[in-house]
Amino acid sequence: MGSVAPFGKLYSYAPSPKVSKILAVAKLNGLDIEVPADFKINETNKTPEFLAKWPAGKVPAFEDADGNPIADSDAIAQYVAESGPKASQLLGESALERARVRQWICYGEGDIFMPFIPLIAWRFGIRPYDEKVENDGVATIVKGLVGLERHLKGRQWVATDKFSLADISLASSLLWPFAHVIDEKQRTECPNVVSWFERVLAVPEVRETFGEPKYIDFRKVPQ
Numbered sequence: 342m343g344s345v346a347p348f349g350k351l352y353s354y355a356p357s358p359k360v361s362k363i364l365a366v367a368k369l370n371g372l373d374i375e376v377p378a379d380f381k382i383n384e385t386n387k388t389p390e391f392l393a394k395w396p397a398g399k400v401p402a403f404e405d406a407d408g409n410p411i412a413d414s415d416a417i418a419q420y421v422a423e424s425g426p427k428a429s430q431l432l433g434e435s436a437l438e439r440a441r442v443r444q445w446i447c448y449g450e451g452d453i454f455m456p457f458i459p460l461i462a463w464r465f466g467i468r469p470y471d472e473k474v475e476n477d478g479v480a481t482i483v484k485g486l487v488g489l490e491r492h493l494k495g496r497q498w499v500a501t502d503k504f505s506l507a508d509i510s511l512a513s514s515l516l517w518p519f520a521h522v523i524d525e526k527q528r529t530e531c532p533n534v535v536s537w538f539e540r541v542l543a544v545p546e547v548r549e550t551f552g553e554p555k556y557i558d559f560r561k562v563p564q
């Protein structure tokens with residue numbers, strides 16, 4: 342018996358939380374996604390062949406087995422979620438549930454992950470440290486956590502009464518903020534967020550692709 346053809350190929354640097362969420366969804370739906378190991382950020386994604394399929398030149402970038410390209414990690418995650426037996430659980434069973442799943446995916450990207458981007462820059466040596474940028478970014482993320490904390494009170498999962506794509510996407514948006522910015526004091530102020538995050542990471546398919554959660558005691562900044 343020959344091996345089953347992969348559902349598609351995912352181009353990105355890795356590890357990346359945006360890749361991890363897509364691979365978790367693929368595992369839940371029993372789909373095989375190949376992540377080519379020869380991808381080089383700022384090289385592969387700037388070639389004419391790459392830009393012909395994904396004009397913005399950003400990653401993750403996905404191509405299905407029929408050669409259809411899709412850009413943006415949340416669109417890719419949705420396609421993978423739609424393409425297997427867990428589709429209705431992951432995406433919601435009614436228009437209202439699907440809107441709520443979308444709502445919390447947007448929250449993860451807009452209120453947590455995007456504000457975190459300026460905070461990665463000096464940590465990864467891309468830009469010098471800037472106190473105002475750091476403080477503004479932290480304040481925006483804390484605001485996002487406060488809203489999420491209120492919402493999660495008395496809930497097991499973020500969007501519906503089942504574990505959904507919103508849980509996977511939002512938790513993936515928090516992976517790096519927890520590992521670099523949200524310190525122990527802030528974690529004690531959002532216990533519902535922390536226990537929900539750990540519940541999501543305890544789902545075997547999520548744990549396999551996200552790894553162990555990483556936390557910090559104190560957020561370190563240059564003196």
Ligand SMILES: N[C@@H](CCC(=O)N[C@@H](CS)C(=O)NCC(=O)O)C(=O)O
Pocket residue numbers: 359398399400401412413414415
């Ligand atoms: N909203 C997009 C963001 C994609 C994005 O900004 N990717 C960055 C890396 S995390 C990138 O490819 N940067 C390279 C560039 O802009 O040239 C997604 O979730 O996929």
